Amino acid sequence: MLAVPALAQMxxxxxxxxxxxxxxxxxxxxxxxxxDPILSGNRNISCATxxxxxxxxxxxxxxxxxxxxxNLGPDRKPDPANMPEQRVPRNSPGLWNLGASAFTVMFHDxxxxxxxxxxxxxRTPLGAEMIQGFDSVLAAQAMFPVLSADEMAGHYSExxxxxxxxxxxxxxxxxxxxxxxxxxxDIPEYRTAFDQVTGPGSDITFPxxxxxxxxxxxxxxxxxxxxxxxxxxxxxxxxAKQSEGVGLFYGTAGCASCHSGWLQTDNRFYAIAMPQIxxxxxxxxxxxxxxxxxxxxxxxPGDAYAFRTPSLRNVTLTAPYGHNGAYAxxxxxxxxxxxxxxxxxxxxxxxxxxxxxxxxxxDAVLGNEIDMNSIAAANSxxxxxxxxxxxxxxxxxxxxxEDDTQRLGVPDKVPSGLAVDR
Numbered sequence: 001m002l003a004v005p006a007l008a009q010m011x012x013x014x015x016x017x018x019x020x021x022x023x024x025x026x027x028x029x030x031x032x033x034x035x036d037p038i039l040s041g042n043r044n045i046s047c048a049t050x051x052x053x054x055x056x057x058x059x060x061x062x063x064x065x066x067x068x069x070x071n072l073g074p075d076r077k078p079d080p081a082n083m084p085e086q087r088v089p090r091n092s093p094g095l096w097n098l099g100a101s102a103f104t105v106m107f108h109d110x111x112x113x114x115x116x117x118x119x120x121x122x123r124t125p126l127g128a129e130m131i132q133g134f135d136s137v138l139a140a141q142a143m144f145p146v147l148s149a150d151e152m153a154g155h156y157s158e159x160x161x162x163x164x165x166x167x168x169x170x171x172x173x174x175x176x177x178x179x180x181x182x183x184x185x186d187i188p189e190y191r192t193a194f195d196q197v198t199g200p201g202s203d204i205t206f207p208x209x210x211x212x213x214x215x216x217x218x219x220x221x222x223x224x225x226x227x228x229x230x231x232x233x234x235x236x237x238x239x240a241k242q243s244e245g246v247g248l249f250y251g252t253a254g255c256a257s258c259h260s261g262w263l264q265t266d267n268r269f270y271a272i273a274m275p276q277i278x279x280x281x282x283x284x285x286x287x288x289x290x291x292x293x294x295x296x297x298x299x300x301p302g303d304a305y306a307f308r309t310p311s312l313r314n315v316t317l318t319a320p321y322g323h324n325g326a327y328a329x330x331x332x333x334x335x336x337x338x339x340x341x342x343x344x345x346x347x348x349x350x351x352x353x354x355x356x357x358x359x360x361x362x363d364a365v366l367g368n369e370i371d372m373n374s375i376a377a378a379n380s381x382x383x384x385x386x387x388x389x390x391x392x393x394x395x396x397x398x399x400x401x402e403d404d405t406q407r408l409g410v411p412d413k414v415p416s417g418l419a420v421d422r
Contacts, residue, residue, distance in 0.1 A: 030216030062325025099218025133207030245397025
């Protein structure tokens with residue numbers, strides 16, 4: 001059992017995070033675009049379907065049901081009239097503090113990241129032509145869900161967007177992005193708003209839409225005024241249990257070796273034997289359900305099953321946990337970190353939150369000894385020990401990271417007239 005250190009002072013985390021404060025009118029236009037289903041192939045899903053403030057800017061389930069789903073959060077289910085092909089392969093991450101300059105990596109596998117040596121300052125496996133016009137990695141991440149059949153585009157050939165994606169027409173003239181941008185431009189209320197915000201008669205392009213959505217995220221979900229932040233600034237005293245948790249987290253429990261700094265992430269990638277559930281990220285022609293994480297980006301065998309360290313801001317609000325939401329509770333995911341391989345071996349899929357989906361095979365990897373051995377062998381996290389009281393203290397500290405203040409909220413309506421996910 002680890003000894004509880006005396007907390008003489010708060011940890012030294014270096015300079016506080018820096019945020020870009022976007023113009024209010026840009027954030028307001030981005031808010032409408034974020035909540036408007038006009039950006040999905042079938043006009044039935046918005047960004048807010050899987051990143052909803054009701055669920056801490058996630059969606060409250062382990063693996064989302066995107067295109068072909070109805071309802072929200074744990075109540076979401078396949079639409080019998082438009083059945084989805086599969087669950088979305090990875091957990092929908094929270095959006096807190098993504099406007100901080102420290103966030104240079106997007107997605108669980110980091111397939112989009114800031115790189116000053118790359119064109120437009122962004123690295124992605126998709127190529128330089130796909131990142132023209134985006135003002136940041138936060139804006140550029142919007143290009144992925146609108147092109148994904150499982151997330152927003154729709155099944156192959158059932159609408160003009162999914163048909164363009166199927167043909168490989170993405171960023172080029174007449175491709176999927178152009179078609180989405182034209183939808184927005186054809187709505188008079190949007191045309192007027194763009195004239196006011198980006199200039200009279202300015203072109204409405206998908207990168208421009210994404211830049212505005214990024215400004216909304218920067219404005220809406222900045223979370224740097226939690227009890228922990230106040231304590232770091234000497235404006236508040238944490239409870240005894242929270243202080244004990246700070247001492248453990250930044251001390252002998254070793255959590256901060258990866259969850260470092262003010263935002264509790266080093267933006268690096270680690271294999272920690274996280275159980276694999278759901279359809280995985282193999283290509284459609286590959287007959288397996290594996291998700292090899294960072295290795296799918298870099299091709300390096302040493303990156304197998306490694307995933308990005310998540311920020312822990314508002315982590316108490318963003319369950320389930322893990323790159324595929326394998327654990328429904330903070331306590332269970334913390335216990336996994338104590339002995340990852342043993343936890344992998346005894347994992348029960350009932351620990352996930354998976355809305356009913358007829359025909360879905362969610363436990364294929366769990367029943368594959370070769371895959372399980374590979375995940376275990378890739379683990380880089382050494383076992384440690386915490387007693388239940390110490391786990392309680394760490395959870396109390398994580399509660400001190402809560403700051404779910406929202407500034408604009410959910411709009412009553414959007415210019416397309418389509419339904420808003422509330």
